[in-house]
Amino acid sequence: MQLRSARRWLQRRHLHELWQPSRDLPPAEELRQRLTGLGIQAHLDTRDTLAVYLDPLRTVLHGNRIFHRMVPGLAEADNNYFQWMFSPAARYHIHDWDNEARDTVTILRGTLGRYRDLPRARTLFQRLRTTPEFPHIWESTPMQVTYDRPRPTPIHVRTPGTSEPLPLSLEISVSCGSHSMTGSRSHPLPCGPNRATST
Secondary structure, three states, X not given: OHHHHHHHHHHHHHHHHHHOOOOOOXXXXXXXXXXXXXXXXXXXXXXXXXEEEEOOOOEEEEEOHHHHHHOOOOHHHOOEHHHHHOOHHHHHHEOOHHHHHHHXXXXXXXXXXXXXXXXXXXXXXXXXXXXOOHHHHHHOOOOOOOOOOOOOOOEEEOOOOOOOXXXXXXXXXXXXXXXXXXXXXXXXXXXXXXXXXXX
């Protein structure tokens, strides 16, 4: 009952946003330069957990070494996490990829609703539609929309040198006094008797 009520609220929010004018968003390079000016990359490189700044369309603005190790092949996906999720690399590295891909599509639906008239949002959608799995997942999840990952559901990632997928819990927060950038930090969760690390 509570889950159904939450879904209805998310759907109402999505419909409300579709009635509103499409939001604007500065180019990714402009956002990246703002963060560079704040010394964000140096700060991220001191972190011993995965850390990354993304714009709302999930273009990676800055990420630390741990992030790039966890997301191989990102450059081939135009440095966009949504596109990367539908790449062969993601299919291999993300455990339970089918469920993660569905979650990604529900988040993307809300994002595209807010930025639907933005040329790069439309380009992103068109590129995703050329991938083998995206069109089917998009069409099989009508009106399913999410504005954040469910908590405390972790993403399980296969990493070199480990026999079991590494669970990473994500925290997403707005940064720099604006909704144009989000920061994501992943903290390793316990794995059996030993505490896993993301390094």
